[in-house]
Amino acid sequence: MPTSVRQLLETKGPELHTIAPVASVYEAIERMAEKGVGALAVTSKTGRLQGILSERDCFRKVLLKGRSPHKVPVREVMTREPICVSLDSTVEDCLRLMDAHKIRHLPVMREGRVVGMISMRDLVAFLSRERDQAIHRLEKYIEETP
Numbered sequence: 001m002p003t004s005v006r007q008l009l010e011t012k013g014p015e016l017h018t019i020a021p022v023a024s025v026y027e028a029i030e031r032m033a034e035k036g037v038g039a040l041a042v043t044s045k046t047g048r049l050q051g052i053l054s055e056r057d058c059f060r061k062v063l064l065k066g067r068s069p070h071k072v073p074v075r076e077v078m079t080r081e082p083i084c085v086s087l088d089s090t091v092e093d094c095l096r097l098m099d100a101h102k103i104r105h106l107p108v109m110r111e112g113r114v115v116g117m118i119s120m121r122d123l124v125a126f127l128s129r130e131r132d133q134a135i136h137r138l139e140k141y142i143e144e145t146p
Contacts, residue, residue, distance in 0.1 A: 016116055016117055039119070047114075106119075
Protein backbone atom coordinates (compact mmCIF):
# COMPACT_ATOMS: atom_id res chain seq x y z
CA MET A 1 0.00 0.00 0.00
CA PRO A 2 1.48 3.39 -0.98
CA THR A 3 2.62 5.63 1.85
CA SER A 4 0.76 8.94 2.10
CA VAL A 5 2.17 12.35 2.91
CA ARG A 6 0.02 12.20 6.06
CA GLN A 7 1.94 9.09 7.20
CA LEU A 8 5.27 10.66 6.26
CA LEU A 9 4.48 13.79 8.30
CA GLU A 10 3.46 11.62 11.26
CA THR A 11 6.90 9.99 11.15
CA LYS A 12 8.83 13.17 10.40
CA GLY A 13 6.75 15.48 12.53
CA PRO A 14 4.61 18.30 11.18
CA GLU A 15 6.96 21.13 12.17
CA LEU A 16 6.60 23.91 9.63
CA HIS A 17 9.00 26.83 9.31
CA THR A 18 7.55 30.01 7.90
CA ILE A 19 8.49 33.59 7.13
CA ALA A 20 6.47 36.70 6.35
CA PRO A 21 6.65 38.15 2.83
CA VAL A 22 7.84 41.49 4.24
CA ALA A 23 10.82 39.94 6.05
CA SER A 24 14.25 40.46 4.51
CA VAL A 25 15.99 37.68 2.63
CA TYR A 26 18.73 37.93 5.27
CA GLU A 27 16.18 37.11 8.00
CA ALA A 28 15.01 34.16 5.91
CA ILE A 29 18.57 32.88 5.47
CA GLU A 30 19.13 33.18 9.23
CA ARG A 31 15.94 31.23 9.93
CA MET A 32 16.84 28.49 7.43
CA ALA A 33 20.29 28.14 9.00
CA GLU A 34 18.86 28.14 12.54
CA LYS A 35 16.24 25.49 11.70
CA GLY A 36 18.47 23.42 9.42
CA VAL A 37 16.08 23.60 6.48
CA GLY A 38 16.50 24.52 2.82
CA ALA A 39 13.20 26.33 2.32
CA LEU A 40 10.55 28.30 4.18
CA ALA A 41 6.84 28.61 3.54
CA VAL A 42 6.00 32.27 2.99
CA THR A 43 2.74 32.92 4.81
CA SER A 44 0.44 35.85 5.42
CA LYS A 45 -0.65 36.95 8.91
CA THR A 46 -3.70 34.70 8.49
CA GLY A 47 -1.51 31.69 7.73
CA ARG A 48 -2.31 31.50 4.02
CA LEU A 49 0.50 30.32 1.77
CA GLN A 50 1.89 33.18 -0.32
CA GLY A 51 4.85 31.31 -1.78
CA ILE A 52 8.00 29.43 -0.89
CA LEU A 53 11.55 30.70 -0.46
CA SER A 54 14.41 28.28 -1.00
CA GLU A 55 18.16 28.58 -0.61
CA ARG A 56 18.33 28.50 -4.41
CA ASP A 57 16.07 31.55 -4.59
CA CYS A 58 18.36 33.42 -2.19
CA PHE A 59 21.51 32.56 -4.12
CA ARG A 60 20.23 32.95 -7.66
CA LYS A 61 17.85 35.89 -7.28
CA VAL A 62 19.74 37.91 -4.67
CA LEU A 63 23.41 37.07 -4.10
CA LEU A 64 24.37 36.24 -7.69
CA LYS A 65 22.69 39.45 -8.86
CA GLY A 66 24.68 41.55 -6.40
CA ARG A 67 21.63 42.53 -4.35
CA SER A 68 21.79 42.98 -0.60
CA PRO A 69 19.92 40.25 1.32
CA HIS A 70 19.42 42.83 4.09
CA LYS A 71 17.41 45.08 1.75
CA VAL A 72 15.49 42.65 -0.47
CA PRO A 73 12.11 41.55 0.92
CA VAL A 74 11.17 37.89 0.64
CA ARG A 75 8.10 38.71 -1.49
CA GLU A 76 10.36 39.97 -4.33
CA VAL A 77 12.23 36.69 -4.79
CA MET A 78 9.96 33.96 -3.43
CA THR A 79 8.44 31.39 -5.75
CA ARG A 80 4.81 32.33 -6.11
CA GLU A 81 2.22 29.61 -6.59
CA PRO A 82 4.54 26.74 -5.66
CA ILE A 83 3.74 23.16 -6.55
CA CYS A 84 1.91 21.70 -3.53
CA VAL A 85 0.65 18.32 -2.35
CA SER A 86 -2.17 17.22 -0.07
CA LEU A 87 -2.05 14.93 2.94
CA ASP A 88 -3.47 12.17 0.74
CA SER A 89 -0.72 12.46 -1.88
CA THR A 90 1.71 9.54 -1.94
CA VAL A 91 5.47 9.44 -1.59
CA GLU A 92 5.56 8.40 -5.25
CA ASP A 93 3.45 11.46 -6.20
CA CYS A 94 5.95 13.70 -4.40
CA LEU A 95 8.94 12.11 -6.13
CA ARG A 96 7.29 12.47 -9.56
CA LEU A 97 6.45 16.15 -8.94
CA MET A 98 9.92 16.97 -7.65
CA ASP A 99 11.54 15.27 -10.61
CA ALA A 100 9.21 16.78 -13.21
CA HIS A 101 9.54 20.33 -11.86
CA LYS A 102 13.18 20.11 -10.67
CA ILE A 103 12.28 21.17 -7.14
CA ARG A 104 13.34 19.96 -3.70
CA HIS A 105 10.49 21.12 -1.45
CA LEU A 106 6.73 20.65 -1.52
CA PRO A 107 4.33 22.52 0.76
CA VAL A 108 1.60 20.24 2.13
CA MET A 109 -1.87 21.75 2.04
CA ARG A 110 -5.09 21.01 3.90
CA GLU A 111 -8.22 23.06 3.32
CA GLY A 112 -6.29 25.91 1.74
CA ARG A 113 -3.69 26.15 4.51
CA VAL A 114 -0.11 24.96 4.56
CA VAL A 115 0.34 22.29 7.24
CA GLY A 116 3.79 20.93 6.50
CA MET A 117 6.71 20.76 4.11
CA ILE A 118 8.16 17.68 2.42
CA SER A 119 11.75 17.85 1.24
CA MET A 120 13.75 15.57 -1.00
CA ARG A 121 15.81 14.76 2.11
CA ASP A 122 12.63 13.55 3.86
CA LEU A 123 11.78 11.30 0.94
CA VAL A 124 15.29 9.84 0.70
CA ALA A 125 15.32 9.14 4.45
CA PHE A 126 11.90 7.47 4.19
CA LEU A 127 12.93 5.31 1.22
CA SER A 128 16.15 4.33 3.00
CA ARG A 129 14.20 3.21 6.09
CA GLU A 130 11.77 1.29 3.89
CA ARG A 131 14.66 -0.48 2.14
CA ASP A 132 16.32 -1.36 5.44
CA GLN A 133 13.05 -2.78 6.80
CA ALA A 134 12.51 -4.84 3.64
CA ILE A 135 16.04 -6.27 3.89
CA HIS A 136 15.47 -7.09 7.56
CA ARG A 137 12.18 -8.89 6.73
CA LEU A 138 13.87 -10.88 3.96
CA GLU A 139 16.77 -11.87 6.22
CA LYS A 140 14.34 -12.97 8.90
CA TYR A 141 12.32 -14.96 6.36
CA ILE A 142 15.49 -16.68 5.08
CA GLU A 143 16.58 -17.54 8.64
CA GLU A 144 13.17 -19.03 9.46
CA THR A 145 12.77 -20.99 6.22
CA PRO A 146 13.84 -24.65 6.59
